[in-house]
Amino acid sequence: MTNQAAVGEPEANGQQLTANGHTPVRLAYLGPPGTFGEEAARRYAPEADLLPFPSHAAVAAAVESGLADLGVVAIENAINGSVAETLDILIHETTLQIQAEVVLPIEHNLVAKPGTRASDVKVIYSHTQALGQCRRFLERCFPKAQMEAALSTAEAVELALRRDGDAAAISTRRAAELYGAEILATGIGDTANNVTRFIVLGRGKPPSSGRDRTSIAFTFAEDRPGSLAGVLNAFAEANINCTKIESRPTKATFGEYVFLIDFEGHQDDPPIRAVLGRVRPLCADLKVFGSYPRF
Amino acid sequence: MTNQAAVGEPEANGQQLTANGHTPVRLAYLGPPGTFGEEAARRYAPEADLLPFPSHAAVAAAVESGLADLGVVAIENAINGSVAETLDILIHETTLQIQAEVVLPIEHNLVAKPGTRASDVKVIYSHTQALGQCRRFLERCFPKAQMEAALSTAEAVELALRRDGDAAAISTRRAAELYGAEILATGIGDTANNVTRFIVLGRGKPPSSGRDRTSIAFTFAEDRPGSLAGVLNAFAEANINCTKIESRPTKATFGEYVFLIDFEGHQDDPPIRAVLGRVRPLCADLKVFGSYPRF
Secondary structure, three states, X not given: OOOHHHOOOOOOOOOOOOOOOOOOOEEEEEOOOOOHHHHHHXXXXXXXXXXXXXXXHHHHHHHHHOOXXXXXXXXXXXXXXXXXXXXXXXXXXXXXXEEEEXXXXXXXXXXXXXXXXXXXXXXXXXXXXXXXXXXXXXXXXXXXXXXXXXXXXXXXXXXXXXXXXXXXXXXXXXXXXXXXXXXXXXXXXXXXXXXXXXXEEEOOOOOOOOOEEEEEEEEOOOOOOOHHHHHHXXXXXXXXXXXXXXXXXXXXXXXXXXXXXXXXXXXXXXXXXXXXXXXXXXXXXXXXXXXXXXX | OOOHXXXXXXXXXXXXXXXXXXXXXXXXXXXXOOOHHHHHHHHHOOOOEEEEEOOHHHHXXXXXXXXXXXXXXXXXXXXXXXXXXXXXXXXXXXXXXXXXXXXXXXXXXXXXXXXXXXXXXXXXXXXXXXXXXXXXXXXXXXXXXXXXXXXXXXXHHHHHHHOOOOEEEEEOHHHHHHHOOEEEEEOOOXXXXXXXXXXXXXXXXXXXXXXXXXXXXXXXXXXXXXXXHHHHHHHHHOOOOEEEEEEEEOOOOOOOEEEEEEEEXXXXXXXXXXXXXXXXXXXXXXXXXXEEEOO
């Protein structure tokens, strides 16, 4: 545990200490380097020590155990919707609080071993989410290519480079740079407005900023008409805008759900305190994931 | 659409032609053979001609174009939640109606080239969803093995068999049989109650059976407190039980959602007709995916 601060420093930066002498924040993210997760982490804290971990659960565990100060995980993509693994970690596995959110534009690139021509490409690697987000481009421009799944867009570049110039990968621009791949095409996603929302997990509770979002999850003791309507009515009557609603299986019984709501305001603001006080008795269980400044 | 009445009769006819001389139903599913999709299709219509297609979108297109009479697609897993691709096809891409649902118990097996010992296994292939559902088993029993993504559990078996006895795959029992792999361990999923719900897509609208479920999707013209509560109140006041609520990004603007509700009853039942009549004016758009017998 002593020397983990060195992990995830691909180009071993010069300054281990910040200007004021504090050690830099250790920021865990879903690696390897070159993923969108790394891009979000760099955007959130450019000076941080970035520590790659192999799964979202490992990122949360790193922060809980003190290996890292904060962790960045993806929670929602504009095309694919919620990241189920992250919601389940928030629901079942961690007491960490959301500290902040980062909204990252997602640009997909087709990259390959330098010298590869598009007409040579027979196999295209990527994370299944990225393959799905570029479906129309792939069908039009590479109708005969074989798609292959990778665990991350960065691993996809590694897999493509291992082959003899007949493969490509869909990845970030940075992964292409890190692994020495050439960019064959850029902006190949099916939607122009593609973004991913990341959250930053940590141990404290940020104070009210005056422009916050709060995320909660709740369950009901029995499945009856109107339970969820009752909760939403409480928010509507308090004129609080719910910005997102989602459901996840409880995993205990098929057909039973945990509901997740994001709404505007901070859990310490008096109107929010009041509505949470009204809602809590309607639920079997209610968990606040955090209140944090809206991006 | 002519011979749809024959579908869903598990113990009907014995061979290629039905008793009355009709050709068997052509049932599209997400291939290759050996996937859970094939198992669901076989369970729904054991006598059908099963046609594998490479994606859920291709299954829907096969039915729309007349290549197949019906198509089976996964819509929800007890652990992973909704299958986003299927929801998006129902929302954006097809006018097919849901004809039926099939709930399939999911059993994961560790399989490998015959003669492989567990201690030889250095690489484990599977679909990322299956890897996720067996996470605890893998961490405990194969802490040092490398996980590799495959496009399906069946492809995972092919990839594992191609290597020199140092690989395994997580797959169905049938995929192991089809590809000649040996089962090393069985029931390796983290949850005992794991099931996947599949829906059957087709062109007709099944009549009311007296014990149906209806699936709808809707959007709101403007994002204001209480819109969703208004819809849920209409169902609650009519004493109609909503069995599931879900949201998906509209893909047009980040933060705008399509809401999906499943509820008990058939769209042609008078009380359901009445509540849909009340709800429709509250929505910018409302689409009925179908009414079908509950499993």
